[in-house]
Amino acid sequence: MLLTLLTLGLYYPWAKVRRLRYFHGNTLVGENPFGFHADPRKMLRGYLLVALLLVLYSAAGHFSPTAGFIAFVILAAVWPALLKSSMQFRTANTSWRGLRFRFRGTLRGAYGAGCRSSCRA
Structure with a gap:
């Protein structure tokens, strides 16, 4: 089972990447398809980073409740930065038509967006 999961x-x-290339290639806007050009090795690094963070969080929770809470706070603190990087x-x-898209979000905006939605009490 471990080998299968790995x-x-x-x-x-x-x-x-294959799935996104297929769906992007079959999504037409103005009779022109989207393109997806990601390198799966770069995506793997991101997935391994998130997996490492979750394993550390889980291990800290088994160590002590206080360590689990601290790990949760750290994970919650870096989550907006990870989400921004992912976007x-x-x-x-x-x-689309040879033009790459951009996401101009900033770290300040990523952290501010979370506060705007949860700070309206």
Whole structure:
């Protein structure tokens, strides 16, 4: 089972790139398809980083409740930065008629967006 999970986990970025290339290539705007140009190895690094963070969070929770809470706070603190980076990567690797898209979000905006939605009490 561990070998299956490892194999599927390592293959996931390649499968996701193939799926996105297919759907982007078959999505037409003005009779022109989108393109997806991501390198699965770069996606794998991102997935491994998130997996490492989740494993550390899980291990800290088994160590002590206080360590689990601290790990949760750290994970919650870096989550907007990870989400912003993910959006930048995906849009930078999407094109239409040879033009690459951009996501101009900033870290300040990513953290501010979370506060705007949760700080309206």
